[in-house]
Amino acid sequence: MNQNPAAPARRRDFLKAATAVPAAAVVTVVSNAPASARPLTEADKLARLASNTWPIRTLFKSRASASGRPQNPRTAEFKKKYGELTMLDVPQFTKDIFPGVTHMDLWSSLFGDVTDDSMYAKTEMTFGGNTRTAYEFDPSLPSAKKWLDKLAANIAKTGVKCHHVSNNAPRDICDLDPAKRRAGIEVAKKWLDGSAQIGAKTMRVNTGGPRIVPEATATRDYPRNDEIVKYLNNAIESFKEMADYGAKVGVIVTIENHWGLSANPMNVRIILDEVNHPYCEASPDFCNWEHEYMLYHGIKALLPYTHHTVHAKYWNRWKEVDVQKCVRILTAGGFKGIIALEYEDGPWDGIEGMRYLYKEVMAAL
Numbered sequence: 001m002n003q004n005p006a007a008p009a010r011r012r013d014f015l016k017a018a019t020a021v022p023a024a025a026v027v028t029v030v031s032n033a034p035a036s037a038r039p040l041t042e043a044d045k046l047a048r049l050a051s052n053t054w055p056i057r058t059l060f061k062s063r064a065s066a067s068g069r070p071q072n073p074r075t076a077e078f079k080k081k082y083g084e085l086t087m088l089d090v091p092q093f094t095k096d097i098f099p100g101v102t103h104m105d106l107w108s109s110l111f112g113d114v115t116d117d118s119m120y121a122k123t124e125m126t127f128g129g130n131t132r133t134a135y136e137f138d139p140s141l142p143s144a145k146k147w148l149d150k151l152a153a154n155i156a157k158t159g160v161k162c163h164h165v166s167n168n169a170p171r172d173i174c175d176l177d178p179a180k181r182r183a184g185i186e187v188a189k190k191w192l193d194g195s196a197q198i199g200a201k202t203m204r205v206n207t208g209g210p211r212i213v214p215e216a217t218a219t220r221d222y223p224r225n226d227e228i229v230k231y232l233n234n235a236i237e238s239f240k241e242m243a244d245y246g247a248k249v250g251v252i253v254t255i256e257n258h259w260g261l262s263a264n265p266m267n268v269r270i271i272l273d274e275v276n277h278p279y280c281e282a283s284p285d286f287c288n289w290e291h292e293y294m295l296y297h298g299i300k301a302l303l304p305y306t307h308h309t310v311h312a313k314y315w316n317r318w319k320e321v322d323v324q325k326c327v328r329i330l331t332a333g334g335f336k337g338i339i340a341l342e343y344e345d346g347p348w349d350g351i352e353g354m355r356y357l358y359k360e361v362m363a364a365l
Helices: 007-020 023-031 042-046 073-082 087-097 142-158 178-197 226-249 265-275 294-305 323-332 350-364
Strands: 049-052 103-107 120-127 130-137 161-166 202-204 217-219 222-224 252-255 280-282 309-312 338-341
Touching: 042 350, 049 087, 049 161, 049 350, 087 103, 087 142, 103 338, 142 161, 142 178, 161 178, 161 309, 161 338, 178 202, 178 226, 226 252, 226 265, 226 280, 252 265, 265 280, 265 294, 280 294, 294 323, 309 323, 309 350, 323 350, 338 350
Parallel strands: 049 103, 049 338, 103 161, 161 202, 202 252, 252 280, 309 338
Antiparallel strands: 120 130, 217 222
16 A cells, blocks of 8 residues: 555645745745755656656557547558557557656556457546547456456566556546536546556546636625535545545545646645545646646645646647746655656657657756
């Protein structure tokens, strides 16, 4: 079991220290690494990195390709350049593409053997008001457990560990419909079991609810937002239950700044403070923010809650993302966890984008 009982204590110490000194001193602490810190060796830096399957998701065999349907031309070109993958290949792929990197961040939607329907559960998804049928990997099914054993064997064989599961499967975690929320929590528990089976330390769960959160309304010229409180209440209760379960199996539940509640770091802080559990923490992403001022201030806001996992990202959604600056903020705040290379979109393909992030993160560590 991955014990982390010191996380809330460290969080309280960070906040206590921040309130005990002048504001100018706080800025200095966040922006400058300790002078006495020993410079990291190349091996030290490599030990802090993780490959990421999101940027290379189109290299993977899919249900569409398994059925013989034609591929997108860009996908076909990408596969021609680098080859086709399954998740079972990723440990060795990581060793080949990033020699010395021994951690992986695995996206939930790429799990399983797409030619074996017995590993997948039928589910209904609604996006933008449109509902479609999807088949998602279910870690609790017998054939899925056997597949996870194969992945665990490949991990052991190569020595490239699964550090984090970036999970999109548990949904509706803060939904106002009790049945939907309960279903989302149960899916999360199945995935926590599956994550433990392959040795993951952390697993993301999205907060769910509306992708754009309710806004405040004016009451005699003062803003008030009673609607968001309903979702926050549900998120807090859900993450308490998932954290308790995560403690039993040894996997920490994390909140990433995705859509909905978690797009705003203050909401993430509220949830984590209220949950107050060593198996529930933040896993911030460099780019998934609401506006450009959050690119750096958002990371600083979540640092006291961030102990194991971060996503370094380049995304052309923003005019400028200073990856090295983001890494220096992490270092100055005392983060010693794993930084996954999650290229989103821009001038490169997924592997070239990860290589760019690799160089930037290594330079800043």
